[in-house]
Amino acid sequence: MAEIQLKNVSKRWGNFVAVDAFDLAIADEEFLVLLGPSGCGKTTTMRMIAGLEEITDGEIFIGERLVNRLEPKDRDIAMVFQSYGLYPTMSVYENIRFPLKVRRVAKDEHHERVMRAAKMVELTDFLERRPAELSGGQRQRVALARAIVRQPTVFLMDEPLSNLDAKLRVSTRSQIKNLHHELRTTTIYVTHDQIEAMTLADRVVVMNKGVVQQVGTPLEIYDRPANTFVAGFIGSPAMNLIDGTIGDGVFTGQNVTIKGLPATVSGPVTLGFRAEDAAARPDGGGEIAAPIFSLELLGEASMVTVQAGGALVAVKVPKDFAAEIGSAFSAAVPAGICHLFDAESGKRIAV
Amino acid sequence: MPHRTFIWFILPSALAMLIFIALPIVSILVQSLFVENERVLVTVENCGPFGCQKEVRVDAQATAALQREHPLGRFNGLGTYGNRSHLAFSEIAAIWNARPTLAGFLSEVMTLPFYRALAFTLAYTAVVTPLVIALGFFIALAVDALPRMVKGPVIFMSLLPMMITPLIGSLVLFWMIDSNGIIGASIQALANDPSLSLKASATLAWITLFVYGIWHSAPFAFVVFYAGLQTVPQDTMESAMIDGASRWERVRYVVLPHLSPLVVFVALIQLMDNFRVFEPIVGFSAQANATSLSFNIYNDLRSTGTPLFGSAAATSVLTLAGVALLLTPVLVRTWRDFKRSR
Amino acid sequence: MTAKTRRRPPVLAVLSTAFIVLWLVLAAFPFLWTLWGSFKVQGDFFSRQDWVNALTGVHTIAETGGPFTGRGYYGAWVTKEFWRAAINTGIVTVSVVLISLTFGTLGGYALSRSPHRYAFWILIAALIFRAMPHITLVSGYLLPFFQLNVWGYLTTAIVVLVAINQPFTLWMLHSFFKSIPKDLDESAMVDGCSRFQAFRMVIIPVMWPGVVTTGLFSFLLAYNDFAVTATLLTQDNQTMVPKIASFLGTTQVQGNVMYAVSAVVSATVPLFLLVLFFQRQIVSGLTAGAVKG
Structure with missing residues (x-):
């Protein structure tokens, strides 16, 4: 158990900057999620912590130890890979036992520890099989068992769920959450799926193009996105972002007029609100008025899309809402649900 | 992988290549500047019952001592490159001046050992490479259409000419085309000419060597293309059928483009291998009618008495220059791809 | 289809x-x-x-x-003592295969796992080396070998053949290693292996098919070689192929061509068996370089 510190960590390949000055302290027992689109540097960051990638600049501490120059094997970490990295020539049992074997853990402990790990991930029935004979979900659990069998200081997980189908992903997700609760091991988890991030994380780090965009609890990130990138990445659907100008507390854009915003801001801005915060105004007179572009039934509700402020804007409506595409639609977007971002930099404007 | 780890892993392999491939290149460059020591001659007076005679003899001891002192031989600068066995500048000039017609000039030049070898090497490379590719492609197409059952045995038999030791393969054919061998005798019978021999005429000897080369290498092209055919995208093939492409058009517009990287690969390997042709010449005992650059080097090294190191080295340098020319387009292309991919 | x-x-x-x-x-x-x-x-x-x-x-x-x-x-076998040549060939080919594979797997693995630019250049250098006619290299060895008194021994021929074999072995193993996911050695390293342990305990067991295939081609190169064995070995140390070549000089004259014919058939049998049992590996090996390289 240990805390991890990254001090100004950077990774460059030639002129290409993969990770730029990553600076973060991860608390002991914390579940930290690195979130971002592919190529944002989240995996590279994790691989630098694991020692699989050389660090161009900066320092990484695990506990009190500076690990920059340490081999992966000396960092006391365990890692679950996206494609699991199981050893195809070994049985499940041997796979799980491998870390104990190469680390020269006393032989008489092996069996008990392998069995305990296998039990935690419900693999006891498959121990004699080869990885090739397992389903995707079972392979995933072998990888998990191999990581927990050694009780390392840190768990690293690189998109461990991305190769599973949607249903398995949900159940494995809760298994991982439960494992962390039981083992209390500091965990760093890389994903591009914001739902995984929201459900698992104590804190989320949102990254884009090698730069940290925002660090915070899932709720903070959902409620107060630091910029348009985070706003557009978090939530399902993501936050509506519309361009327009603000003056005297009134925001105006294509098909949009919102009153009651802070009068301190003026000029071109990007305004954001979440689809579930807005509502339909069947009687008209809402802040957004435009013909319906599309109407989709989601199950528990429906989603109406209209064109406004140069973008497609989604509004959540009750599932029994019925209207023709092209017919007039009006939505209530009160000032209270709106977020304002600088039109140039995309940064959140504090109100 | 950190540099240090990389170095340890690559070291044995890199050292082996450095010492036994890179250094020998330096070695032939140096050797080519020297020629063999002259033998030390002494004049001895031999007095017998019929009076005294003066005789010139080789002083073996002094020669050996000289050899010990200068193992490389005498320094000759670039002289070896210009002599009759190599680029033969003065001979060419003389022929040029004496012979007014181009054909006559060429036929005279072809008597010079280096040009004779160069001509055969180039002809062999130029003839065998495309024919191997074409034959291999057609075999692959035909085998691909066979029922699954017979494919295994067919591939097995097809592989034999390639797997065989080149010298042995050429011997096997050599014995068959012997005027007493099955093919040689049959051809004589067919042509009704008992003096006809595939070995005697230069043209026939060349053709025999070409045929051997194609026979030997076609399986390689076949196997590569056959494997390529297994990965032809079925979607594209089927959409071409739906679009109304004929069988030939499907081969032309779907199969060939799919195989084109493989054609480049086979061509590259074949160019390298054909350019160093030499075992078949030994196997067919064809040196009277056809020699290659590699054969000339071998011949110099095996020459009775002292090996002609300087001469072999000079031919080697010229051969390597040829290889370099051959590889240049490939290297330029690789370099461009590499630049673009970064 | x-x-x-x-x-x-x-x-x-x-x-x-x-x-x-x-x-x-x-x-x-x-x-x-x-x-x-x-x-x-x-x-x-x-x-x-x-x-x-x-x-x-x-x-x-x-x-x-x-x-x-x-x-x-x-x-051939008794009168002309072809068995000596057969034993020599055995020694040379087995040694060449074992050493080539040891060097080649180490080097090929490193090349497949290094993201650095020099790995690319080493492969290109190997490609150029692959194109060198063997006899030109031999003409570079001969004089130095005479001077160093290492000419004529089987060991010398083995070392030379290993070296000549390296460019090809490196390329082939490199492309096989490339097809093994990096996740595998990386998990091993995280699990507690050094780079070499990961290579030995995790990668090599998975690599067997590739190693066998490459070994086959190393065998063929050593077995079929004429340029090196004919020029670097003494009469007593000759392997089968140069021995057959030297038969031609002597037996043709004596009317003993059938000795050479029998020797040729004898030398072909191992190759025949090789193709028979390893056809699949040979085909996959020939295409590995083409499809991936």
């Missing part, structure tokens, strides 16, 4: 089958003929009058009393 895209008009099918049959005759007949002929006497195998003699064995019956004779084999 599916049935539909395969179906061909009958004319084409007949032509293509005829073509294959013709090719198979060209490919396999010389070997069958020589194998058959090696059990005859020279008068039959090189028959002046009629090639049918080689089938019926008129002279063989006349000279030995039976339709088949092992005289050629006796002459």
Whole structure:
């Protein structure tokens, strides 16, 4: 158990900057999620912590130890890979036992520890099989068992769920959450799926193009996105972002007029609100008025899309809402649900 | 992988290549500047019952001592490159001046050992490479259409000419085309000419060597293309059928483009291998009618008495220059791809 | 391919089958003929009058009393001591294969896992080295080897063949290693292995098919070599191929061509078995370089 510190960590390949000055302290027992689109540097960051990638600049501490120059094997970490990295020539049992074997853990402990790990991930029935004979979900659990069998200081997980189908992903997700609760091991988890991030994380780090965009609890990130990138990445659907100008507390854009915003801001801005915060105004007179572009039934509700402020804007409506595409639609977007971002930099404007 | 780890892993392999491939290149460059020591001659007076005679003899001891002192031989600068066995500048000039017609000039030049070898090497490379590719492609197409059952045995038999030791393969054919061998005798019978021999005429000897080369290498092209055919995208093939492409058009517009990287690969390997042709010449005992650059080097090294190191080295340098020319387009292309991919 | 895209008009099918049959005759007949002929006497195998003699064995019956004779084999193996050459070939090929694979797996692994630019350049250098005609390299060795007094020994030939083999081995193993996911060695390293342990305990067990295939081709190179073994070995240390070549000089004159024919057949048998048992690996090996490299 240990805390991890990254001090100004950077990774460059030639002129290409993969990770730029990553600076973060991860608390002991914390579940930290690195979130971002592919190529944002989240995996590279994790691989630098694991020692699989050389660090161009900066320092990484695990506990009190500076690990920059340490081999992966000396960092006391365990890692679950996206494609699991199981050893195809070994049985499940041997796979799980491998870390104990190469680390020269006393032989008489092996069996008990392998069995305990296998039990935690419900693999006891498959121990004699080869990885090739397992389903995707079972392979995933072998990888998990191999990581927990050694009780390392840190768990690293690189998109461990991305190769599973949607249903398995949900159940494995809760298994991982439960494992962390039981083992209390500091965990760093890389994903591009914001739902995984929201459900698992104590804190989320949102990254884009090698730069940290925002660090915070899932709720903070959902409620107060630091910029348009985070706003557009978090939530399902993501936050509506519309361009327009603000003056005297009134925001105006294509098909949009919102009153009651802070009068301190003026000029071109990007305004954001979440689809579930807005509502339909069947009687008209809402802040957004435009013909319906599309109407989709989601199950528990429906989603109406209209064109406004140069973008497609989604509004959540009750599932029994019925209207023709092209017919007039009006939505209530009160000032209270709106977020304002600088039109140039995309940064959140504090109100 | 950190540099240090990389170095340890690559070291044995890199050292082996450095010492036994890179250094020998330096070695032939140096050797080519020297020629063999002259033998030390002494004049001895031999007095017998019929009076005294003066005789010139080789002083073996002094020669050996000289050899010990200068193992490389005498320094000759670039002289070896210009002599009759190599680029033969003065001979060419003389022929040029004496012979007014181009054909006559060429036929005279072809008597010079280096040009004779160069001509055969180039002809062999130029003839065998495309024919191997074409034959291999057609075999692959035909085998691909066979029922699954017979494919295994067919591939097995097809592989034999390639797997065989080149010298042995050429011997096997050599014995068959012997005027007493099955093919040689049959051809004589067919042509009704008992003096006809595939070995005697230069043209026939060349053709025999070409045929051997194609026979030997076609399986390689076949196997590569056959494997390529297994990965032809079925979607594209089927959409071409739906679009109304004929069988030939499907081969032309779907199969060939799919195989084109493989054609480049086979061509590259074949160019390298054909350019160093030499075992078949030994196997067919064809040196009277056809020699290659590699054969000339071998011949110099095996020459009775002292090996002609300087001469072999000079031919080697010229051969390597040829290889370099051959590889240049490939290297330029690789370099461009590499630049673009970064 | 599916049935539909395969179906061909009958004319084409007949032509293509005829073509294959013709090719198979060209490919396999010389070997069958020589194998058959090696059990005859020279008068039959090189028959002046009629090639049918080689089938019926008129002279063989006349000279030995039976339709088949092992005289050629006796002459080659016993009289001419071909067995020495066979043993030498065994020593050379086995050593070359083992050393080449050891060097090649280490180097090929490093090249496949290094993201650095120099790895690319080493591969290009290997490609250039691959193109060097072997005899030019030999002409570079000969004089220094004489001076250093290492000429003529099997060890020398083995070392040289290993080196000449390296460019090809590196390329082939490199492309096989590339096909093994990096996740595998990385998990091993996180699990507690050093780079070398990961290579030995995790990667090599997975790599066996590739190692076997590359080994086959190393074997072929060493077994089939003529340029190096013919020039770098003394008479006593000769391997099979140069030994056969030297038979030609002597036996042709003495009327003992059948010794050479028998030796040729003997030397072909191992290759034949090799293709028989490792056809799949050979095919995959030939294409590995092409498809991935």
